[in-house]
Amino acid sequence: MATLNTYLNFNGNTEEVFNFYKSVFGGEFTALMRFKDTPGCEGMTKEDQEGIMHVALPIGPTSILMGTDVPSSMVQVKPGSNMSISIGAESEAEADKLFNGLAEGGQIVMPLQKMFWNAYYGQLTDKFGIQWMVNYDYNQK
Numbered sequence: 802m803a804t805l806n807t808y809l810n811f812n813g814n815t816e817e818v819f820n821f822y823k824s825v826f827g828g829e830f831t832a833l834m835r836f837k838d839t840p841g842c843e844g845m846t847k848e849d850q851e852g853i854m855h856v857a858l859p860i861g862p863t864s865i866l867m868g869t870d871v872p873s874s875m876v877q878v879k880p881g882s883n884m885s886i887s888i889g890a891e892s893e894a895e896a897d898k899l900f901n902g903l904a905e906g907g908q909i910v911m912p913l914q915k916m917f918w919n920a921y922y923g924q925l926t927d928k929f930g931i932q933w934m935v936n937y938d939y940n941q942k
Contacts, residue, residue, distance in 0.1 A: 804889040809868040815853040832857040885932035
């Protein structure tokens, strides 16, 4: 069965936010990737390149709090619209099923596709305005 985690978006202060959450919940980041270290981000401003592309902080035995900075060239988020529910599927087939079901009557933001971090990933907003991220990690086999 799929797992659900919260994914937070911030306007350039993700590192500060996640260091705060780390001080509260404890633990260590299992991922911390900057835009400058990812393909296709060479044209970003130097400030945006230093931003957090992805960070993950495990909380408890099964939950992961994740986050990213929204580059300054994109529409900035506002409190209340700065989070998504991230689904960790157990197979491509499950990812397809969940993604297509949630997309019914909603809007696909990014179709499911193979990504450079060795995953099958897509984003959508369901018909109720909830933002979803569906990810199947090929490394979990």
